[in-house]
Amino acid sequence: SSEEGADDGSITMGFAQVGAESGWRTANTTSIQESAKEAGIDLKFSDAQQKQENQIKSIRSYIQQKVDVIAFSPVVETGWDAVLQEAKRAKIPVVLTDRAVDTEDTSLYVTFIGSDFVEEGEKAGQWLVDNAEASDVDKDGAVNVVELQGTTGSAPALDRKKGFEDVISSDSKIKITASQTGDFTRDGGKQVMEAFLQSTPKIDVVYAHNDDMGLGAIEAIKAAGKKPGTDIKIITVDAVKDGMTALAAGEINFIVECSPLLGEQLMDVAEKVVAGEEVPDLIVTEETTFTPEQAAEALPDRKY
Amino acid sequence: MPEPTRTRAVKELGARAVSHRLFWPLAALGTLLAINLIATPTFFNVRIQDGHLYGSLVDIVRNGAPVLLVAIGMTLVIATRGIDLSVGAVAAIAGAVACVYIVKGPADGAAGTAIVAISMALAVCVALGLWNGFLVAVVGIQPIIATLVLMVAGRGIAMLVTGGQITTVNNDAFAALASGHLLTLPVAALIALGVFAVTQIVVRRTALGLLIESVGINPEASRLAGVRSRTIIWTVYVFAALCAGMAGLIIAANTHSVNANSLGLWIELDAILAVVIGGTSLAGGRFSLTGTLVGAMLIATLTRTIPNIGIPAEANYLFKALVVVIVCLLQSPKARAVLQRRREPIPTSREEAVV
Amino acid sequence: MSQADVKQPLPVVEMLDVSITFGAVRALDGVSLRLLPGEVHALMGENGAGKSTLIKALTGVYTIDAGRVRIDGVETQFATPAAAQQAGISTVYQEVNLIPNLTVAENMLLGREPRRFARFGPIDRREMNRRAAASLQSLGIDVDPGSELGSHPIAVQQLVAIARAVDTDARVLILDEPTSSLDADEVARLFEVMRRLRDQGTAIVFVSHFLDQVFEISDRMTILRNGRVVGERLTEETTQLELVQLMIGRDLKVLERIDHAVHETAEEAAERRLPVLSAVGLGRKGSLEATDLTLYAGEVVGIAGLLGSGRTELARLLFGADSADTGDLTVKGSSARRLRSPRHAIDRNLAFCSEDRKAEGVFEELSVADNMMLGLQASRGWLRPIPTATRDKLVAEYMTALDIRPADPSLPIRSLSGGNQQKVLLARWLITEPDVLLLDEPTRGIDIGAKTQIQQLVADLAGKGMSVVFISAELEEVLRLSHRLVVLKDRRKIAERPNREIDVNDVLEIITGEPGILIGKERADA
Amino acid sequence: MSAQVATTDDGLLARVARFSPPRRYLPVLGTFALFIGMFGVGGIRYEGFADPQVFLTLLLDNGFLIVLAVGMTFVILTGGIDLSVGSNVALSTLIAARTLELGWPVAAVIGVVLLSGTLLGAAMGLLIHYFDIQPFIATLAGMFLARGLCYLISVESIPIKDETFSAIAFGSITLPGGYYLGWTAVFALVVVAVAAYVLSSTRFGRTVYALGGSEPSALLMGLPVAATKVGVYAISGLCAALGGLLFALYTLSGYSLHAVGMELDAIAAVVIGGTLLTGGRGLVIGSLLGVLVLGTIQTFISFDGTLSSWWTRISIGVLVLVFVVAQRVLTRRR
Ligand SMILES: Nc1ncnc2c1ncn2[C@@H]1O[C@H](COP(=O)(O)OP(=O)(O)OP(=O)(O)O)[C@@H](O)[C@H]1O
């Protein structure tokens, strides 16, 4: 129980992870598990396999187990009021990681640690606007972008699309000529890109919602006898190791980072919350962007 | 009098073509291709680039290879009244084993390493197939549940192998499985078509096909007739796993990487769909590998059509549902009977006019 | 036709020039049938003559291609069997058609279950069991109405199907081979019920291959051959010989010859005494007590016993279809302990033709040829396919030898009539040239012509040195064919006699333990 | 034949002692025994596991799955399968959320959701019965269709802010001892009871079993095969819509990616509950137990809390295996 937890000085945290759907996510999980061990926090971990109902169940079970703090990375933004209400009644503080929830009652959670997907899209768009001239590879005065969306309807896919579109609308030269889902996978990215290469003439830029789809697109572009990064510019989001390697090799032109290494920050916040200290409502993780040069520099000590 | 005779002969030929089992799937395939051609006039163009064929049609056959492979194995399993839901997970395991071996292996770029990795992955698949076959044939668990076990656990095993990471390999020999070319043709397509041809020959030139069908049609009668049903069931599950493994390797090679979570996800549904579109009944018994080939190509073409004609991502599923329903309706004898009854009055009235 | 009678009442059912075609097979070709209230009307014909098809055409299972159906003079075409049932036509189809996973009572009352409280109340199980029990009892069947139907032997299932059909207040009752697996006692009780219903004015259609039964119960008969009506007769004005000639269009002299053949070989076999298979203490808990049995080459062993006496079980144990708990088997001198699977039995040159053709015999979707070759192919293994030439030769040979019709081996077997399917199954085993052939009810539901052919075949096979076990519900048939008779009762062997020393009455005496009462009709055939 | 007359003078104890369950209840009893066993093991291993509230929460957390499994039971009993229920749930949540957003009255919202779910189910039933399309394929198409319609309604998730909905979602019955049971769980149990009644005591129910036993026979026996077959898919659709409403209450949102793969959970639950996938045998109560078993596995894993995500999958797979094999052994021994 929470008193016991306070007595012996150790904190029990229940963490409900989304799943293990990508390399990014497993890096996130590893970061949390390792940081918990370092911080001496007893971590109860569960994997919802991308299902909201599973996550709700886990959180309920954490409430029943009377953990000291609950953290989770919501599968969806909506639909958390009921279970968070229960946590509140049981006086267990809740920390959100990575993705926000959509609720009017902000007292339901203590804080949010994570990235802002819309902003990631905006950063990608901004780079394109800034480099519009160079990105018009075929020099016809129009920058034709094809977009590889994430899983249809998922929050990162929606937000990265939105942020990107918002920014590029400021430049009338830049147009999205085709957009299709590649389901966040390399195979999906490759197959969709193959189709685009045949059906959509004059592609200047590929904007992929994650590195994996971008890497798939690179394969397709190579197979079509073109040079990725040169004949077609590529922008992606995430900055996982494979993506950074391709960026350093000049096959990708720009990556917006979305860091999975939230573990340390999370444990920090958890300790403070349990100790009754004040924490800010919003902790946006420090995220940067990478150009090929920066990538080459950062690559050697990249963990994931 | 030659004129009417000829028209009648043509009519009869047409009627026979229409009543052929594969007429409607082929017609649907043709229609899809035609739609693509209208959307992209260059759709059928195939050119030689760097000494190999390049074009949408080539892509379709190459990208359709994994589904075709899985569907070939699935056809035989279904013919014995079974079903194998675990093929997606098995594909993921195969990819994981091969990629992890290559990365951890002594010389990760060498062709030898790739060969060892591939053999190892396929050996693991045989073991998984034996496991499925054991549950179905020996323990006597319903196939759908027996293979559900591996479907759920298998992806976990694949993640265990990769440690949850996307494992990327740099091995040209391995990559050649998917993107390599032999005699200007993509290796992946050659593998799938090769497996198709060999299976077709083995199944129809030996008695295996007949025995598989007999087990599927009436298990008890085949037991009494002395058919070694257990061995046959076991064999088809091993074969299905092996096919799934090859599919997994091709998918992994296609992107030089394995993502245990997404590799081959839902491929079992596509494969089953291909089998059924090809005219093999899920109730077991008579099967048609050629039908499966057509079905798999139909699905590959469908996948290609969506981005090609610019269907928005949100409408993918609607489009897929539509195509599936139409193809299946066209194939159903009952639906065709309804259609024909509707069509009948037209020729009659014309004949009346002539007389 | 000629027998127009002025005093005849209005027919309940009138079928006029009905035709039905299945693919290339013209199953019915302008068939007409009149059914009068208060008569038992026998529908006669060889296997495949079109009897079942005619029935299904009437009750809406098949839609007819041409012709008309009148019910009470009103033109009608039933769209579904349900519609026919609603119009008062109650049918027992040829294959036992009930639901194995439901209870006996549920099967009997399915679709008209008694409700509690009101019309839309819950089903009243107690009332249901009570009513089922009552109507079963009137047919003299003693089964627990609450037990699962599938747990009973086929005969009981058939009786339940009859009880279900009889239980409705139908104006027309159609029974397609209801007696194929019933024993004499049960047939007698069924006939009692049929007579009662007839006297109440029900029109009954009765199909059977047992001529005696037909002559005992029917008033009138319509005879079909190859999908055409070849005659409509009053039973009392017709002789069995006439009927058979109408049905098959040729004479029957073969029966005499079989009797002759059997006795000749009996002597020879007795001299040779070569044991092919011997079982010592073979048994299985719950189905057969430990039994000894030795089979000799060139000998037919008949197994007699009442329904449920364990005949099928014995055959299945000998073949390894069920594995025995106790006992030893010796096949041709080498001990096989117990056979663990049919595979083992087949490897030792045994063959077994199951009584349940549909569930354990045919592969409905496969062609006649495939069905025939499957046994041989299975024992060769998949790697050694039978060469096409050999295959075609064998198939053609057996198609003619057993007179299988239609004579097209590429047809799916399901489009053959029941009797012809049975012949294909026989062919399957004959092709493997077994040393021991176990035949469980090979003549059930088979017309007299085919039956004679099969009997002849059995005698010939034994003559050539095969050892045959012959099981049949028809004592006459068993006695006519076998050299030696084994009698089972209550899952136990109670007697074993050479055929010479025994007749029908003796067997009945052995089984009942009372002096045999001659059942007149059974004698007539001999 | 007087066995049916109840012998009331028989002592109750004696009757209980003599009681041996009919064979058709064996699988369900097996499931029940294993469920109790799992709870026992959990209670010993983890503190707080044996708390009755854990069990009550199990019902609450799985209410929608229970309803879904009930519908699936009807379909599977006829020998069919329904892959569309997961998508149908998602569609229902979205229709509910969108119509509520548009300000429709709650009754109308519920009506529309139930109607659309039932129609989708019935449409698949029509395809299956009248056009001989195999259930697996027809419902696969239904699955694509429903998911596609979801995206058509909204790609983004829509929160439900309606007061009535929240009131129902948060509502619970307080039981003696301070325990509580959510209204949605109560509702799910009511659905189970109704379904059990329909299957065991109505003509429709018996016809469902008959269809699973032998469809050609059922046709020849003059049973309403068409109506029943279309009916079970309509019921499955209705249950999916009900499940969707419960899910919408559970998450107070509508979203196109809800309930992906939930059809597999429902099928697994039905099978674990002892229903044969070939049809004709099984009980609704078994499906309820099946859902509870699946739920317990999850509770187990979150109480344990140390399993890597892949170990979760592997352990679920192993548990399902153990379960199915145990049940197989139990039912084999007659
Ligand atoms: N469903 C079917 N498809 C194709 N042909 C069929 C079908 N049913 C029956 N036939 C054919 O129609 C003919 C008549 O068969 P039917 O079953 O009516 O014979 P029957 O007189 O009842 O014979 P039996 O005494 O053996 O039952 C046979 O030649 C049979 O092969």
Ligand SMILES: Nc1ncnc2c1ncn2[C@@H]1O[C@H](COP(=O)(O)OP(=O)(O)OP(=O)(O)O)[C@@H](O)[C@H]1O
């Ligand atoms: N699957 C089964 N489950 C339970 N009891 C069975 C089963 N099969 C047969 N029996 C019982 O075993 C006994 C012997 O049946 P068996 O079929 O051997 O009789 P039979 O003498 O061969 O009769 P038939 O003339 O029907 O072939 C019967 O009393 C029957 O009720």
Ligand SMILES: [Mg+2]
């Ligand atoms: Mg340009």
Ligand SMILES: [Mg+2]
């Ligand atoms: Mg017949």
